[in-house]
Amino acid sequence: MAIEIVMPKLGWTMEEGILDEWIKRDGDEVQPGDIIFVVESDKALQEIEAFDSGILRISPDAPPVGSTVKIGETLAYLVEPGEAPPFDSPKADEVQLTAHSSASALPAAAPKPLARQRVKGRRGRGPAISPRARRVARELDVNWAIITGSGASGRIIERDIRAAAELAAAAHTEINISPVARRVAQEAGIDPAELEARFPGARITRADVEKAAAEHGTDAAPERQPLSRIRQLTRDRMIQSARTAVPVTLTTEVDATELQQLRRSLSADGGEIVPSYNDLMLKVVAAALTEQPMLNASIEADELLLHSAINIGLAVDTERGLLVPVIREADRLSLLEVAALSADVVERARAGKIAAEDLQGGTFTITNLGMYDIDAFTPIINLPQCAILGVGRIVPRQIVVDAEAQRLAIRQMMTLSLTFDHRVVDGAPAARFLQRVKQYVETPYLWLVN
Numbered sequence: 208m209a210i211e212i213v214m215p216k217l218g219w220t221m222e223e224g225i226l227d228e229w230i231k232r233d234g235d236e237v238q239p240g241d242i243i244f245v246v247e248s249d250k251a252l253q254e255i256e257a258f259d260s261g262i263l264r265i266s267p268d269a270p271p272v273g274s275t276v277k278i279g280e281t282l283a284y285l286v287e288p289g290e291a292p293p294f295d296s297p298k299a300d301e302v303q304l305t306a307h308s309s310a311s312a313l314p315a316a317a318p319k320p321l322a323r324q325r326v327k328g329r330r331g332r333g334p335a336i337s338p339r340a341r342r343v344a345r346e347l348d349v350n351w352a353i354i355t356g357s358g359a360s361g362r363i364i365e366r367d368i369r370a371a372a373e374l375a376a377a378a379h380t381e382i383n384i385s386p387v388a389r390r391v392a393q394e395a396g397i398d399p400a401e402l403e404a405r406f407p408g409a410r411i412t413r414a415d416v417e418k419a420a421a422e423h424g425t426d427a428a429p430e431r432q433p434l435s436r437i438r439q440l441t442r443d444r445m446i447q448s449a450r451t452a453v454p455v456t457l458t459t460e461v462d463a464t465e466l467q468q469l470r471r472s473l474s475a476d477g478g479e480i481v482p483s484y485n486d487l488m489l490k491v492v493a494a495a496l497t498e499q500p501m502l503n504a505s506i507e508a509d510e511l512l513l514h515s516a517i518n519i520g521l522a523v524d525t526e527r528g529l530l531v532p533v534i535r536e537a538d539r540l541s542l543l544e545v546a547a548l549s550a551d552v553v554e555r556a557r558a559g560k561i562a563a564e565d566l567q568g569g570t571f572t573i574t575n576l577g578m579y580d581i582d583a584f585t586p587i588i589n590l591p592q593c594a595i596l597g598v599g600r601i602v603p604r605q606i607v608v609d610a611e612a613q614r615l616a617i618r619q620m621m622t623l624s625l626t627f628d629h630r631v632v633d634g635a636p637a638a639r640f641l642q643r644v645k646q647y648v649e650t651p652y653l654w655l656v657n
Contacts, residue, residue, distance in 0.1 A: 209293050210259055210285040214276040217248045217563050223277050224248040225436055226270055233265040237285060244282070247436055251563040261285030264292035273341055275436075336363040346432070347372040347387070384411035395420040437528030445587055452588045453629040457641050461648045463601045463621040469651045482546040485521055485575055488598055489545055491647040492573060493517050493537040494654040499640035501632045503570050505591040511631065520569035520589065521549060523556045530556045531589060533569040542655075577601060583622040593631035596644070597624035621648070 214224055225247040231237055242254045243263065265283040270276045284292050336344075336351055340363050344351040349371050356363035373385075382403045384392070388411050392399055397419055402411045405419065434442070448454075466487055474481045496503045496517050505512045517538045520531040532552035537545060555561045572589045577600035586597040599622035608616040623644060627637040647654045 209264075209290065210261065211281055212243065212283045212285065214278055214280050214282060215246065215253075215255060216278045217246065217253050221248050221278065223275050226272055226274055226276055226282065227252060228272060229265070230254070231263045233263060233283075235263050237261055237263050248563060251561050251566055252559060253563055257285070259285055262288055262290075264294075266292070266294040268294065273345075335361065337365070340365045340368050343368045382411070383409070385413065388413045388416045391416045391420075435528060437530075441529055444590065448588050448590050451590060452593075454588055454626050455629050455634065455637070456585045456624055456626045457634075457638060458583055458622060458624045459641055459645055461621045461623055461645045462606075462618050463648055464619040465651055466648050467601060467619045469655075478543075480543050480546045480550070482542055483549070484577070484598075484601070485573065486542065486546040486549055487651075488573055488575070488596075488648075489519050489521065489534060489537055489549065490542050491644055491651075491654060492519060492571065492596060494647055495640055495643040496571060497538050498643055499636055501636050502594045502627065502640045504593055504631055505570070506593065506628070506631050507591070514570045516568075516570065518568050518570045520572040520592075521553070522572060522574035523553050525557045525559070527559060530561060530566060531569060531572060532556050532561060532565045533567065535568065571595070573598060577621070583624050586624060586626050588626055588628055594625060594627040594637070594640075597626070599623070623648075 214226070217224065227245040227247045229244045230242045231244070237243060237257045238260050239256075239258055241257050243257050244255050246253050246255060262285065263283055264286055266281070269282050270280065276282070284294075286292050335356070337358070340351065343349075343365050347368060349368050351363055351368060351371075354363055354367050354371050355361065356367050358364040358367075382399045384399050384402065388402075389399060391413050392402065395416065397416060399411070402415060402419060406415055409415075466484075470482065470484065470487060500513055503514050503517055505514070516536050518533050518535045519537045520533045523530050523532060532549075532555075534540070534545060534548055534552070540548070552561065552565055555565070569589065569592060571592055572586075572595040574586050574595060575598040576584060577598055580600055582599045582602070584597050584599070586595045588595050601619050601621045603617050604620045605615050606618050606620065608614055608618070623641065625637060625641045625644075
């Protein structure tokens with residue numbers, strides 16, 4: 208009997224996922240442990256393994272690659288050799304709907320770290336295509352399924368999509384205008400023939416259209432792009448945070464001279480791993496949370512959840528959007544252990560290879576915008592956590608170091624912004640926490656010896 212393969216539920220809050228890629232193609236033999244397809248869910252890519260053997264059969268009516276699929280929706284079947292798949296059989300009601308494949312539910316044990324593999328050759332529902340090429344194809348409205356790729360093993364890459372778009376534009380009209388420029392001209396009500404007369408022999412670009420629109424006294428319509436899955440999740444969670452939490456932000460200026468000197472000393476030591484400022488702040492926060500556990504709590508209905516584990520999320524900017532990988536039990540790790548773990552998860556997050564479990568279970572978050580020359584900002588709470596610490600840049604400033612002696616000095620100053628949920632914790636405990644973080648930044652040996 209055929210075994211149904213459905214969109215898996217990879218997290219407690221997951222309701223739908225994106226079918227990112229078929230690793231096995233229609234008609235391929237599948238063995239237990241083989242990777243069948245890749246799903247994007249809650250900002251992470253997950254490779255889905257088979258628990259059974261058989262021949263993979265993908266229905267012609269299955270959701271296409273790149274589409275959003277509801278949990279439990281059928282994607283394909285595993286059948287015995289020579290067995291007709293249910294979509295070719297009149298007795299579809301005999302299909303075994305048991306969840307033997309990994310696409311049925313959450314795995315019993317934590318899955319191994321994601322190591323995404325690129326498949327060579329063709330997939331069952333068309334040629335292989337890179338994610339970037341797929342995005343460009345959507346933007347330029349190109350049917351990539353009929354394109355022959357020029358990448359490795361025939362893989363379709365971005366230049367193939369752009370070349371196909373140019374050929375389509377040339378076939379549509381003799382006017383030498385880019386597809387994007389044509390769309391902007393249409394939205395602005397400008398005749399492409401007018402642009403051709405104005406720019407004879409030249410390829411008309413979007414900039415040309417916008418210049419012509421400005422001279423006509425009309426504004427070119429803004430380019431419209433669909434929200435990515437990550438942008439949608441970020442939007443929904445930020446709205447939920449704004450509507451649910453009662454946020455209050457406390458700000459303090461910190462002398463980070465000793466912290467900066469500590470990092471310089473560790474760098475000069477020549478070790479293989481040099482902790483970043485994020486690593487140092489992560490250890491500082493972990494030490495402060497052990498003394499102020501209310502900042503490591505969350506609220507659920509009429510109960511407070513006081514978490515015993517200190518799992519700190521670190522906001523990371525990636526090409527796909529904002530991700531927050533979690534360093535678990537940070538208070539129990541040494542500084543070098545924190546540095547090694549954070550370097551690993553940050554690299555995987557930016558490479559698009561972060562596993563779903565690496566983004567879950569955080570109890571506190573740190574977000575650092577100092578590298579962008581930001582002094583202070585108001586971070587938004589990452590529910591269900593009750594607090595988030597914003598870290599600004601370190602900048603030299605002249606400050607008073609001895610008021611009685613009227614002595615000034617140049618010190619490396621940093622601004623910290625703590626946003627907390629007043630439903631969970633009051634202002635005084637939050638202020639004490641931020642005060643302790645300040646003390647630990649200004650005097651690193653206080654936490655280094657712990």
